[in-house]
Amino acid sequence: MGIFWLKISEIKTQIRSNRASQQPKKMESRGQETEFRIPKIGIYTGKGASHSWLWFVEIFERLGFYNLCFLTEFDLVSDSLEKVDVLAVSGGDTFAIAEALGPQGARQLKTFITRGGLYLGSCAGAYLPLNSSKEHLNHFNFVPAKITNLTKTLPEAHGMREKFCTCYGCSFIFHAVREAVEVTTSGLPPFGESATFTAPLYGGPPMTVTNPASVMATYTAFTDKTLFLVDRKLAENTLLGNAAVIREKMGHGHLHLYGPHFEHPHFSKANLFLADAMMWDMPHQTAQTANPEDGMNILSGSEKQRFIRDFKRELSNSRIVAAGLEMLPLKWTIGSKVYETGKIRVFLEALWQRIRSFEKERLILVRADQNDLLVQTALHVTKSIRQIKKGWDQKADTLKTATLLFNLLNKTSALFLEIYFRSKLFHTDSAEVGARCIVPLLRRPGQFGKIEYEGSYGQIKKMVA
């Protein structure tokens, strides 16, 4: 209990002196000594993003990569990318993302990559920078790869009609399969050996490239979990042998484009591959980041408890309604994406599972009135979910409320996670975290050696090739 009587300034001094005493690790990598550090990763949560960005959060947290920030389209259009090493864009509505970023966002993104930044695009995020003449997408055109699931004549759908295709101007993008598919890594530098594992596909692109060295992984087979949305032969022709993951250099930086969701938390081998690739290609120049506590209000004691209780109250209220909605056959098409009621719980559970550890932090760091804003946003989430339940009971249309709700869920989640990771970073000994992810840079190029990650949720353990 005595810790609560330490002055905040004393705690800050203590943490700073810990950091100062830790020299950056010097490791052998690519035959040279290089400094090693935790990447600053920006995760896109703005317009067009669905829920799968939460998967990036999950795997980065397991790896101990707590230096995360959550960026909307407004952040990308401004200068926020100057402060990150990596930008991760996961699934959602590619057209909505492209429209939201616009030409200014595309320019910022190009500058970020050419200066040395790493772009990780998964599913919708993979489509975004591919060459295209279509409106909004035509501001990007960073990667000269083609997709193999583009057609003028829509094939026959064998299931999930609402998720089977997306309009693409006068053509269609169709999705041949969903769920787990088998991929094989290419074994080309920088990754020495080939490996085969599974990853889930939910509408991401199969690609062809002119330069075979760009291919990091190929679709090689289907699994017994694969759900066919078209004739099997067509699915084989569309996917097998084509690129699942490509790596493209642009200026000093790189783009990694993933068709399947290598960031899905249930696919640990795919997670490790993504993390490895990221650590290899992330910029080695430090993106200048401030200490997490700079400019922040620090909440402690009863103020901290009140904030967490108020937030937890609304999260619980929302979660209770969401658990009931989960059983209902409600779904909404928002933009070009279909949202089910279960997706509401995806957001809420991602926050709920972190509440307990959040409660245990000694101090919480918030910017300005972020704590009040978080509680208010969570309250709006509760109101919206309850409105949907009422709408269902009264057989009323709930699309407008659902659109608002998913927007609010993105906002609430990003805001909570920003506070959560900032506070976590503040409390974490950077040397300890650094030690956990040190191993991939010990490998020499062309050699996969033994890799160990110890994440805080313990699900990423070992990968031995």
Next chain:
Amino acid sequence: MGIQIDALKCIACMACELACGYHRDDAFALLSSCIVPYRGREKKNYVGVILKEEDSLVAARPEGVEINRIGEEQDPEKEADASAKPMLLRESCDLCDDVDEGPLCITFCPTGAISMA
């Protein structure tokens, strides 16, 4: 081979839900269970059992069993439309393949409302 449910024998005791939840979480909890007695119509006393299988959603109603393929749209007026992927976050039934005695829901159902087909 799969789970069969006779909703007329069900007394809505939720033993199956708790047993399945234990199978998922190694603790007593209800959120992860793939078999759920439906209790939402308390004043009308309308009770059924919902089971999430790999490809389908089984709704065992008193008037009969309905099986819908997950991901395929049924009658938009009907409830439990599997194209909406109800129970999205729950795993599908694995028949407790790692339990020697077989499905725990069958073990703990007191009335024999659940059995193996």
Next chain:
Amino acid sequence: MEYLASDKIAIVDLNTGDITEDELDEDLVLDKIGGAGITKHLYDQHAADNPIVLGTGLLTGTLVPGSSLGIMTAKSPSTGKVSHVPLNLDAGIELKYSGFDYIVIKGSADKPVYLWIHDGILDINDAGDLWGKDTWAATDHIRDEMGDDLIQVLSIGQAGEKASDLAQIGINYWQSADRSGFGKLCGEKNLKLIAIRGMGLLEISEPEAFVEDCAELIAAIRSNNTTQKQGIAAVSTALGEEDLGDWLAPLTHRHMACFNTPVATNTFIFTDEDPALLEETTVTEPGFLLTDIFPLVALKKAGLSAKDAGLVLKACAKYGIDGAAVAELSAKSGLTSPEEIEKTFPDLKGPVESAGKSVFSPWAAVGQGINADWERQQAVAYILGLHPIWYQMATELTEEKLLDLAGLGTEMEFTRETLDEVIGDILA
């Protein structure tokens, strides 16, 4: 307390609106085990503030057959004795998973309030909109406002609001086992209702051994044909009470069990719909769930039809008045029509025959009546969290077995001596 618990006790002061939380000390559990053992202890600690203590048994919410019980402990305003009311149906399990092990409610609010207990959060909310509503309307209102049909609601009706000695705290739309006038106590505290919903998780110390034992128990129970008796009429007969079978059969729709209780001790009758209907009825209130044997027996003996008995008990549940007391007193007055009986509610007064004879609710004194053996059985049920009627039928659930299970679940050792001591404290 690491296992089979949420490790949280809440102390609610309705005078000030303050809520404090404590951990559930393992030493307390070793000493008092759980359920009524601990609710009684907490009552004694806060007795000066006339508390209501909510709790659950040590084994409530587990796979032990019949582990459905919640407990409400308070001083009965009608008898003056510290009494324990069992909370069955799904109320006990919801309380167990609500994030709190025990809740002490002290003092009185100066205007109507309700408690909303959810996932380790306890809110005191304004009940201005609810005061004056019957229990059905109050339950509907809360479920509608909170957006969930599975919220368990312990509420008082007009009987409790008007401080009737016969006021009962009900469970959702149904009669509870409250024969102690806790409805009046809640009314005096301006506490309209307690709404509970929880999605918690209980860790088990030795999960495989615990669940294996539970599986053996349920297998033994099934092989002994105990589960052949389903429904309130069958239970009544099995325990040596009046045969209600033929009387209820024409209206019987379905038998409903309390949580994880192998024998359904409740029966839903349709008074305004064809009971043979399998599809969901379009009638909003087609009937009533019968949860209490004694008023049924009394009303049957008074010559009422099963339908009229159902209508009387439904009216009792809505008004929040003890149906057993109503049945007993109406029989004495010779009233037989539901409408006439309902008119007596506002002015109905005791004495009622079984009042104050035990600290445990006579709702479960089916067949054998209240005696020392019955009281010990009830004590064990209330401490460990077992359905008090089911426990009388389940010869497989020996005290030794239950103490073993308590140990497997919690990594603690509970002896017969401790159990005897706790029972002694409760009955003192």
